[in-house]
Amino acid sequence: MKAAVVLLSGGLDSATTLAVARAEGYACHALSFAYGQRHKAELDAADAVAAQLRAVEHRLMPIDLGAFGGSALTDTSIAVPESPTDGIPVTYVPARNTVFLALALAWSEVLGARDIFIGVNAVDYSGYPDCRPAFISAFETLANLATKVGVEAAADAAGAASRIRIHTPLIDLSKAKIIRRGLDLGVDYAVTVSCYQPDDGGAACGRCDSCRLRRQGFDEAGVADPTRYL
Amino acid sequence: MKAAVVLLSGGLDSATTLAVARAEGYACHALSFAYGQRHKAELDAADAVAAQLRAVEHRLMPIDLGAFGGSALTDTSIAVPESPTDGIPVTYVPARNTVFLALALAWSEVLGARDIFIGVNAVDYSGYPDCRPAFISAFETLANLATKVGVEAAADAAGAASRIRIHTPLIDLSKAKIIRRGLDLGVDYAVTVSCYQPDDGGAACGRCDSCRLRRQGFDEAGVADPTRYL
Numbered sequence: 001m002k003a004a005v006v007l008l009s010g011g012l013d014s015a016t017t018l019a020v021a022r023a024e025g026y027a028c029h030a031l032s033f034a035y036g037q038r039h040k041a042e043l044d045a046a047d048a049v050a051a052q053l054r055a056v057e058h059r060l061m062p063i064d065l066g067a068f069g070g071s072a073l074t075d076t077s078i079a080v081p082e083s084p085t086d087g088i089p090v091t092y093v094p095a096r097n098t099v100f101l102a103l104a105l106a107w108s109e110v111l112g113a114r115d116i117f118i119g120v121n122a123v124d125y126s127g128y129p130d131c132r133p134a135f136i137s138a139f140e141t142l143a144n145l146a147t148k149v150g151v152e153a154a155a156d157a158a159g160a161a162s163r164i165r166i167h168t169p170l171i172d173l174s175k176a177k178i179i180r181r182g183l184d185l186g187v188d189y190a191v192t193v194s195c196y197q198p199d200d201g202g203a204a205c206g207r208c209d210s211c212r213l214r215r216q217g218f219d220e221a222g223v224a225d226p227t228r229y230l
Numbered sequence: 231m232k233a234a235v236v237l238l239s240g241g242l243d244s245a246t247t248l249a250v251a252r253a254e255g256y257a258c259h260a261l262s263f264a265y266g267q268r269h270k271a272e273l274d275a276a277d278a279v280a281a282q283l284r285a286v287e288h289r290l291m292p293i294d295l296g297a298f299g300g301s302a303l304t305d306t307s308i309a310v311p312e313s314p315t316d317g318i319p320v321t322y323v324p325a326r327n328t329v330f331l332a333l334a335l336a337w338s339e340v341l342g343a344r345d346i347f348i349g350v351n352a353v354d355y356s357g358y359p360d361c362r363p364a365f366i367s368a369f370e371t372l373a374n375l376a377t378k379v380g381v382e383a384a385a386d387a388a389g390a391a392s393r394i395r396i397h398t399p400l401i402d403l404s405k406a407k408i409i410r411r412g413l414d415l416g417v418d419y420a421v422t423v424s425c426y427q428p429d430d431g432g433a434a435c436g437r438c439d440s441c442r443l444r445r446q447g448f449d450e451a452g453v454a455d456p457t458r459y460l
Contacts (some may be wrong), residue, residue, distance in 0.1 A: 070340035088378045094339035095332055098376045102325055102332040109324035130376045138372040146328045146366045148318045154306035230453055 001027040004115040005108040008032050010045030010192040016182035018053045019120035020169040030055040036066020036074040041202035045193040080196045082207040097130035117167045124175035124213050141167045175217025191227035203228045231257040234345040235338040238262050240275030241424040246412035247349035260285040266296020266304040270423040271432035275423040297450045310426045312437040327360035347397045354405035354443050370396045405447025420456035435460045
């Protein structure tokens with residue numbers, strides 16, 4: 001089995017991504033971050049998801065983006081909006097996916113892995129710039145310039161050395177399609193937490209942007225929503 | 231004064247970079263990392279340099295790249311080489327500059343800064359892939375796709391909103407030229423630490439790749455080497 005690093009937040013999208021990576025035959029090294037988010041419930045969920053979907057390893061890395069602030073997700077003095085807003089919302093965490101992918105890249109190079117999975121989605125999403133295909137493509141280019149692995153692949157005219165690839169299996173899927181794909185692969189969405197402000201036990205607010213998109217997804221998929229709401 | 235984030239390791243190159251950024255009129259927010267390096271002497275040096283060159287602020291962020299391992303600089307079971315090696319040396323830290331620039335980007339966006347300085351050099355350097363102009367250029371492209379600031383600049387047809395820029399004032403300079411430039415700007419190289427394995431007080435080994443390049447630089451610049459050697 002080839003190794004891959006899979007970014008795992010504990011939410012619906014990253015759980016589905018882990019299931020897809022496993023179904024594609026990768027030995028999955030799951031990576032989560034304690035980045036100063038408001039709550040730990042999503043990290044507990046990540047643990048449960050990693051175990052359920054049989055990641056070979058699950059690492060939790062502390063990285064204090066809260067020290068910089070600037071987002072409703074890392075600064076409790078900024079309220080989480082409960083209705084859709086125009087433009088990029090205050091739940092955007094500056095450069096979060098750039099930081100997460102950079103750390104995934106560091107780990108993958110040490111592991112000898114050339115494949116990184118991230119559950120970004122550019123259909124039913126919150127409008128974050130670092131979820132778009134152009135961002136992912138630019139990161140993949142960067143990754144192959146940044147690393148020893150990338151330099152070796154570029155120098156290998158025979159093409160035996162693989163380039164680093166950033167896999168985004170959900171990027172073009174609606175939330176409903178993501179849910180159907182995950183259910184087909186055996187994901188138990190009851191253990192995932194998507195809410196921006198759940199309680200300590202992981203019960204969801206039902207009102208934030210992330211809850212709204214998730215609930216719509218279950219509705220459109222025509223399956224029962226297993227989310228525990230407050 | 232416009233704000234800039236300046237990556238500061240405590241070595242000769244980043245000290246010079248901070249001096250250049252200040253001379254160009256930026257209010258400099260210096261950023262250092264406790265990333266699992268073998269020694270703390272370079273962080274003490276970074277503190278001294280930030281104070282001497284009047285950074286408006288100096289942040290030290292812990293980020294445990296040592297947890298991943300894979301480099302002589304973060305894993306004490308891998309020896310630091312004391313003679314030049316072919317290819318990319320074992321002192322390469324996987325994806326280090328990608329991680330550092332990603333975090334600088336996160337902070338700069340919160341600060342409202344559009345300018346990031348990094349003291350990479352592609353002349354007298356150790357052959358790390360993430361010091362090359364192509365890497366920096368790819369990161370700048372990424373930064374403008376990754377962020378709210380970048381999206382706003384791209385959407386602003388009048389060009390009033392600035393793009394994010396990654397400044398590398400040393401990239402084409404020999405070590406001797408870097409030293410002359412720094413001396414012109416008042417850098418006190420006695421407080422900087424470039425050695426990969428200094429003692430606790432910051433005295434340099436004089437034998438590693440970094441010491442060798444630094445010593446040659448002072449020789450070629452024709453100035454006295456203020457480094458304290460063991």
